[in-house]
Amino acid sequence: xxxxxxxxxxxxxxxLENWTAAVRAQDLDGVMAHFAPxxxxxxxxxxFQFKGVEAYRAHYAECLRAxxxxxxxxxxxxxxxxxxxxxxxxxxxxxxxVDEAGKEDVGWTRGTVCCVKRDGEWRVAHEHFxxxxxxxxxxxxxxxxx
Numbered sequence: 271x272x273x274x275x276x277x278x279x280x281x282x283x284x285x286l287e288n289w290t291a292a293v294r295a296q297d298l299d300g301v302m303a304h305f306a307p308x309x310x311x312x313x314x315x316x317x318f319q320f321k322g323v324e325a326y327r328a329h330y331a332e333c334l335r336a337x338x339x340x341x342x343x344x345x346x347x348x349x350x351x352x353x354x355x356x357x358x359x360x361x362x363x364x365x366x367x368v369d370e371a372g373k374e375d376v377g378w379t380r381g382t383v384c385c386v387k388r389d390g391e392w393r394v395a396h397e398h399f400x401x402x403x404x405x406x407x408x409x410x411x412x413x414x415x416x
């Protein structure tokens with residue numbers, strides 16, 4: 271059982287590394303290859319939820335176009351819990367871009383993904399990004415650091 275769990279954790283970590291690399295490369299097909307068709311995503315920007323891979327693809331396309339330079343998308347403090355066909359991972363995300371002058375514009379959010387294994391491949395079936403907010407202004411706070 272321990273070997274199976276370690277193998278699943280390594281496979282999910284590899285999948286997440288490929289996903290983040292695809293985001294940084296602004297490779298929409300590469301990004302979406304990591305999501306299950308029935309994905310439900312609670313992204314941190316623009317909309318309350320996205321149901322299904324096509325809806326999330328349209329949102330991701332807009333997000334990738336919005337990067338004003340070289341994208342930054344890094345996972346930190348990754349923790350993975352995996353069983354045979356179901357797993358979840360939690361992480362902190364450093365996200366933003368480097369502009370043409372070399373200045374970074376980044377923020378931090380929190381992320382969780384729930385993964386399912388089908389036909390030997392792990393895919394994200396649920397994704398949730400969030401940021402703390404100020405209860406007085408109701409504004410998200412993305413300039414906190416871990």
